[in-house]
Amino acid sequence: MIPLDALPTPALLVDLDRLERNIADMAGAFAAAGVALRPHVKTTKCWEVARRQLDAGAIGFTCSTAAEVAWLQSRGVGDLLWAHIPIGPRKVAFVVDALLRHGGGLTVSLDSVEAARPLSAAAAAAGVTVPFVLEVNTGHARLGVEPSTAVAIAAGIAALPGLRLRGVLTHEGHISASADRAALESAGAAAGALLVSVAGDLRTAGHEVEIVSVGSTPGATSTPFVPGVTEGRPGTYVYYDANQTRVGSCTLDQCAQTVLARVASVQRAGRPIIDAGIKAMSSDAIAAAGSVGLVLDRPDVVFAEANEEHGFLLDGGAMPLAVGDLVRLVPNHACGTTNMWSHLYAVRGDHAVERWEISARY
Known part of the structure; x- marks a missing residue:
């Protein structure tokens, strides 16, 4: 000591009492609601924290980078969601190699046929199937298809060889723009409801949708608990920060x-x-x-x-x-x-x- x-x-310091309480509180809230917790590992990039999250019931992790995926796979974590569109030959090759090396356990995010085609070609050539979620814009307007185009784009991607649709994903980052906590909670619930609606449209069109994934710490008290959402991906909650105090x-x-x-x-x-x-x-x-x-x-x-x-x-x-x-x-x-x-x-x-x-x- x-x-x-x-x-x-x-x-750089991390207060263990606060860390452990934050992990337990979020895990308890998700477990009570029957919603899976898939924390975003970018917040910590630290195995000692990740292990505590797994011990508390996390089903796996969300990753931002290929390095995070490779690191967690080397630690034996078998259920990873790469919330990133793998563009370019190096990222495409990484996805295929990761699936071959570890026998699955990795799902990627896509939002266009154009981005999907190189991944499809590489997967088909290697004889692997790449699971993917369709990213949907529920207001943040960063990545993601518009809800009105989701069915058509999902059909176009799913028709390509070597790819399998698992569900839908959104990042409701736009809700942090509200300085009023009640308005933020309402916006979070609206984002979750919109994603659930898109999932329903996909099911009606004949697609299997097992994952309806939302993700943010500001939205962690509202968006994941909309009926029909299956998992949440908050990350910052383990540490919190000054921005999170400002949005309540x-x-x-x-x-x-x-x-x-x-x-x-x-x-x-x-x-x-x-x-x-x-x-x-x-x-x-x-x-x-x-x-x-x-x-x-x-x-x-x-x-x-x-x-x-x-x-x-x-x-x-x-x-x-x-x-x-x-x-x-x-x-x-x-x-x-x-x-x-x-x-x-x-x-x-x-x-x-x-x-x-x-x-x-x-």
Whole structure:
């Protein structure tokens, strides 16, 4: 065990009590509703966390990258959804090879016949069948077919050799635009209902639809519980972050991931400078409104801006920060912050109890 004040700074920390409570709470809510939980592993990229999620009942994982898929397959995880359209010869070859090496266990996402054709050709040549879900736009307008075109596009893809339709998928990321929690919950339910409707249209057209998959942490209290949804894919919930506090998904005392930093300079009154910048925090400011993150236990201090190695705080409090003081910072976006680090310290109280590796980074 290492006291926090003995760690080099900056350092990435995960509070074990909060982490374990977050995992248990989400797993319990999904189990009670009879909905499968397939967490997004991009939030943590850490086996010690993933193992805890599996132990709590997760059916497998959602992945963003080929590296995440390969890493989890090497750990023996057999039910993975790559929520990514495999475009280009390297990604196509990776999918086929992953299925051949592991005898299945991988499902990909598609949203066009054009994207599906190279995958179909490679799969047919190798004698494998690639399971896929059709991604549907329920409002986020990032990837996904429009609901009105889903049946026709699904039919076109499913008709290609070497591909098998398993169901539908959406990411209801657009609901975070609402600052009102009741409106956010309503938008989440609407996204789930729209996806269920598309699944019904596909079944009417003769397709088997076993998976109706939704996914986001802001929507995790609404979208997965629409009747007809079969699984949810939240990721950030294990750590939460400053963005999630802003949209009401959690309170600050649920945030498990922090960056430990020290005050390096106080040459300008009210503007202490710390030794953690965007290389420690990431520069994600999706909902940040001019903030790089939140200063844990010091609501009077604003983390206003950062460059690569330094952060600039605004301290108007009654107890000004001094050189050498430690601060713990809640990142705006946990997933982007994780990808900046090669390891983290698992913490209980004011001591680091273990060092955990972070894998499958870019």
